Amino acid sequence: MSLTTNNHFVEVESFDSLFKEGYTFKVEVYDFDSPEIKNEIEVAHKEQQAILDRKVVDVDSLNRVCVL
């Protein structure tokens, strides 16, 4: 089966190899009040905020003139 989407080089034959050998997925117990997950969410928010910042047009750029 070919799953050539918008990437020219992707050829998929099987899904057997998605995980490391011996790994079995199970729903873990997540404590959303734990420092680890709180920190993870904070980092996620910072990264997403940086993307929002990118959308803000810098006023100094309005004075840039393409002269060459």
Next chain:
Amino acid sequence: MSSYTLLPYDKDNLADVLSGKFPNSSGSTFTTPEEVKDKNHFAYLAEYLSIDKGLGAKTIIAEHNYISKDYLVDYASYYASCFDDYPKKCNRIHFFSEEFSVENFEDIIIQEKEKNENFWNSYLGYVIAKPIPLKVIGKTVLKTYPRKDSDSSDSDRIYFGNRIYDVNIFGNKIALESLAFMEQDGVVSVCATAAIWMMLQKASCNSYALLKTPSEITDEADIVGTHGERLFPNKGLSIKQISKAIFHSGLVSEIRTEKKEEHLNLLSNSYLKRVVNAYAPIGIPLVLVLKVPYNNSEDNPSYGYHAITVTGYKTIKYQEEKASEIISWRSDCLTKLFVHDDGWGPFARVDFGAGEFQLINNWSKKYATPLPSKLTDIVIPVYHKIRISYDDVEIIVKAIDKILWRMYKDNTSSNISWDIKLMYSESFKSKSKSYEQNLSRNIHLKLMPKYIWVADCYIGNILIFQILFDATDVAIGMFGLSIYFHSQEIKHQINDVLEAYPNFADYFYHPSKTQFYEFLKNESKYVKLKKGKSFDL
């Protein structure tokens, strides 16, 4: 008098025909061949057309008294009212990779085109030489570089800005795939005008965008220059004026700018690759503003702002990596950009430098030790109904990537990577024909807007799922459309986790975070049956 002149291709003849100094020319007396040879464009075109490095030109046909619409409008708006006698007709210089004589040529042009396929296949395109001082390179339509035997099979060149031009050569219509190039004339047009004109060459293939001439583009950019000075002769356009000119051609602009504060400067090479990769499927070239070195002083180079048009890119096969917490973009496989740089020529290469904010282009290479150029602004011309930008989608993808990392940590066989693209929904449906039958049927029967964002999620090189977003929606709302899973195993695992923990909504830094969480949960929903069986909804 003959209507054309045939010359063997060499550098001297190239300089002669571009300057208009050749037998029976109708052209310029305003530029000498020596002046042409001093131009960056001459060095660039001579290499682009050369046998060893380029298209392999062997013969030149210089067509006299050619009427170029773009030049004619510029002529009427400026040159006609000059005291000096600027001609209103140009020379159109055709290039062929075959050697032939005048007799051969005149025999061939009166025969049916199909009888001489090899000859017409040797046609490489044309350059219109304008009869004005120094800025002689008018509309130029040249083939792209052919794929070489030495090119790796794991690399590909994507010229998303190309279109088909019908070129009429003495009554023979030749279809040529390219994107027209033009040099600024420094009077009615500057680099930004040329960059917009080149972008519009492709954008105007859509009914909503209008192709304008260089003088029309400059005229519509503003009523006065950037600092209140007269608009013509033009001294340069600002980002706002570029955006205005684009608006008057039927498009709107997404603008991304360099930030004054260094730590906020997010226009990295990786981001540039993501943006080019994302907007390429719609086929409208992007306009970049670079800070480029432009005098030849090695010790004390000057830098200036320069607008160019991105028309394509080179990409290599994605290399799987170890699972990592840091998000991975498949667009990082772009190894170079192809740009129309009006200071040099068509399909000029831009390499990504060693630093994340360094670009190496022809301006850089004029120095013994190449001086990098720097990206300062990205102007993305789009149809006005495409309201959701790449960045709006990236925010959601980043949140989902974090959720996947929380679920799997480093237990995936290789890293999770993402590919975000703006697509026509019919193109997406068409590509889905190669998918599993039920999945393809679901995709084909789904009601979709014309423009969609598609975020492909991979483990290694295996496509796991595709998230579709409505590109016409509201950015602060939930603009997810549907998710198509190629791995049912992953689908069920995502649903199991989300059903158990509604707190995963907190990973989204978005006003509609709960709706995005619900979207992800509902799209992965399946029905569990007894004995471990399930079916998907």
